[in-house]
Amino acid sequence: MRTVSRYFLTGLLVLLPTWATFLILSALLSAVNRAIVDMLGQVGVIAPPFIGVLLFILLVLAAGAFGTHLLGSRIIASIEQWIAQIPLVRSIYLTIKGMTDLFQFRSRFGRSTVIAFPFPRDGVWALGFVMGPAPQAVQIDPATTLLMIFVPTAIHPFTGYLAFVPQLQVRPLNLLPEDAMKMEFSAGFYKPAEGWLAAPKATA
Numbered sequence: 001m002r003t004v005s006r007y008f009l010t011g012l013l014v015l016l017p018t019w020a021t022f023l024i025l026s027a028l029l030s031a032v033n034r035a036i037v038d039m040l041g042q043v044g045v046i047a048p049p050f051i052g053v054l055l056f057i058l059l060v061l062a063a064g065a066f067g068t069h070l071l072g073s074r075i076i077a078s079i080e081q082w083i084a085q086i087p088l089v090r091s092i093y094l095t096i097k098g099m100t101d102l103f104q105f106r107s108r109f110g111r112s113t114v115i116a117f118p119f120p121r122d123g124v125w126a127l128g129f130v131m132g133p134a135p136q137a138v139q140i141d142p143a144t145t146l147l148m149i150f151v152p153t154a155i156h157p158f159t160g161y162l163a164f165v166p167q168l169q170v171r172p173l174n175l176l177p178e179d180a181m182k183m184e185f186s187a188g189f190y191k192p193a194e195g196w197l198a199a200p201k202a203t204a
């Protein structure tokens with residue numbers, strides 16, 4: 001029964017972002033296509049088939065080019081900060097953005113080691129991702145090595161805390177990054193396979 005529940009929850013976590021993305025893209029495509037048809041209809045021109053799809057692709061490419069440039073990313077960040085100040089809109093936007101950002105999760109954290117460490121104080125443990133050794137400027141104790149640990153927070157997978165933690169306080173877990181995020185976003189309802197608290201298995 002526990003296995004069935006785990007499969008069901010995993011299926012929801014996989015399908016919900018995909019289905020939400022499909023609905024959003026369908027709504028955007030329909031809106032663009034309807035606007036083009038109305039504009040051309042006012043001047044007596046019949047819109048050719050798939051003109052909305054073509055313009056939608058061009059719109060997405062233009063938005064992507066704009067967002068990858070430094071100025072564009074700063075403008076987008078400013079808009080997101082403004083949206084974050086609107087209570088209802090903030091909840092909807094951050095939820096949808098968190099879903100779309102999950103598609104980028106594997107490329108960013110797919111090879112990170114999942115660990116547990118005392119956070120935010122001794123006696124309380126948190127899941128984190130090892131991002132690598134801390135910069136040399138903060139390696140002030142020669143007896144130990146500080147690691148950069150990213151601690152994600154729901155709803156957005158790329159917001160959280162960056163902690164510099166002594167390597168001796170870090171406990172590696174036999175847990176995939178995807179499973180760690182599922183536990184985070186489901187508030188602990190997702191149950192990974194047995195043995196995830198053990199040390200990771202060595203790979204040949």
